[in-house]
Amino acid sequence: MDIQKTVIFIDGQNFKKDLQKYRFKATGHNLPEYRLDEKHFLWEDFFREAIDAISEQTRMPHRLLRVYWYNTQATTTPSPL
Structure with missing residues (x-):
C-alpha cells in the first residue's frame, strides 16, 4: 500500500484562542493557574501522534509532508451566483 502524503x-x-480557554492548577500548592500557549507544545510529538492516529483510523500509512500555520486577517461572504 502506498504511503499517503499528508498536509x-x-x-x-x-487555535490560540481555544488554548487560552484551558486553565491548569497544581494540586497541593498555592501556585497560580497555568495557561497553555503555542510555545508550550512539543510540536514534533504532537504532529507525529496526529499522523499515527490518522494512519490507524484510515488503515493506510500516512507521512507528514508539510504543516501550514496561518492567521486569517478577514473573511468575506461569497457573492451569490
Whole structure:
C-alpha cells in the first residue's frame, strides 16, 4: 500500500484562542493557574501522534509532508451566483 502524503493546516488564531480557554492548577500548592500557549507544545510529538492516529483510523500509512500555520486577517461572504 502506498504511503499517503499528508498536509496539516492550522488556523492559528482559533487555535490560540481555544488554548487560552484551558486553565491548569497544581494540586497541593498555592501556585497560580497555568495557561497553555503555542510555545508550550512539543510540536514534533504532537504532529507525529496526529499522523499515527490518522494512519490507524484510515488503515493506510500516512507521512507528514508539510504543516501550514496561518492567521486569517478577514473573511468575506461569497457573492451569490
